[in-house]
Amino acid sequence: MTTVSSLGVMLTRYDAAALPGAFDMLEAAGAAHVEINPALLHAIVNGRPHTPVVNQIVAALQGRPLGVVLHAPLSLNLMDDTNAAIQRSVGEASLEIAAALGARRMVVHPGWIETSRLRLERDALMARERDGLRALGDVAASAGVTLCLENMPTNEDYADGSLINHGLDCRSVAAQVAAVDHPNVAATIDVSHAYIASRCQGFTLTDQLCALAPVTRHMHLHDSFGKVPTLPRPRAGETLAYGMGDLHLPLGWGDLPWETALTGLPLPDEVSLTLEITPRYATAETLADSVTRARALAARLTGTARRAAAE
Secondary structure (H helix, E strand, C coil): CCEEEEEEEECCCCCHHHHHHHHHHHHHHCCCEEEECHHHHCCEECCEECHHHHHHHHHHHCCCCCEEEEECCCCCCCCCCCCHHHHHHHHHHHHHHHHHHCCCEEEECCCCEEHHHHHHHHHHHHHHHHHHHHHHHHHHHHHCCEEEEECCCCCHHHHCCCEECHHHCHHHHHHHHHHHCCCCEEEEEEHHHHHHHHHHHCCCHHHHHHHHHHHEEEEEECECCCCCCCCCCCCCCHHHHHCCCCCCECCCCCCCCHHHHHCCCCCCCEEEEEECCCHHHCCHHHHHHHHHHHHHHHHHHHCHHHHHHHC
16 A cells, blocks of 8 residues: 655745745645755756755754755756766755755656657667666765656647657656666656646556556646647746646646546555645645645545545
8 A cells, every 4th residue: 555655845936035934835735845946946056056055945944844855957867968967966966955955855857858869869868867867876875865757748849849758658767767777766757747748649647657656756746738838939827828738737727637547556655745836826725725635636546535435
């Protein structure tokens, strides 16, 4: 049986001076941890931890019950041979910050790469990413952190043909984690990412999630309509108006079939969950409502809902 060890919320305010108020709001909503991208707080400078900012985060967390999950910078790309040295430095700096904050999980993304390159050089690029994950996995082990490789959504870069990511297919993420074969490298399931990619590429959502679940240690929950973003140069707010793209909405705002998606996933014995709601939609009310909804969904992961129905 799966246990949900922690239900948290992504940081909603990326201003180091405003962290106490942001943490207050998350605690009031019922979050047990906060997920933080250190780059958005300017906590990494030129591949090194920016100690004054890291200390501010530590101080703002002091005395609070909030745990921490770290989300590595979105540009961290272990397929990037042009910027290999700084990519490794940013990954290691992120792990150093994770250790300083007491985080035990760090989310990382598979590499976005030119579409033609992945088609022509897939084996070499996948091997490069595996080597990078193993190397960071060794650093993570010394910090007591598990890296969690996340599946990706179909986005504008994929839609226009410029970039592609093997992580659009949860089966590829699962195979990559298995091939890395490192005790400190696992996966993150992002349910909405899988929903968008599945509808675009003709996958079955439940098949995708079930393929990745056995190697998963962390999950992202947020809502969407499963639509590929195809608007030319959308203005602020227009992607929501059209329901397109990776919107990171509060739970219940989109049409993701949560109960079907999360029931019966073959997860390991323990996972953590983060509500990844974009700051523009994150209010005290939307966060509290999403936490309540997420707790009900967590029962489907743990089997509680199925047992109650059987009784």
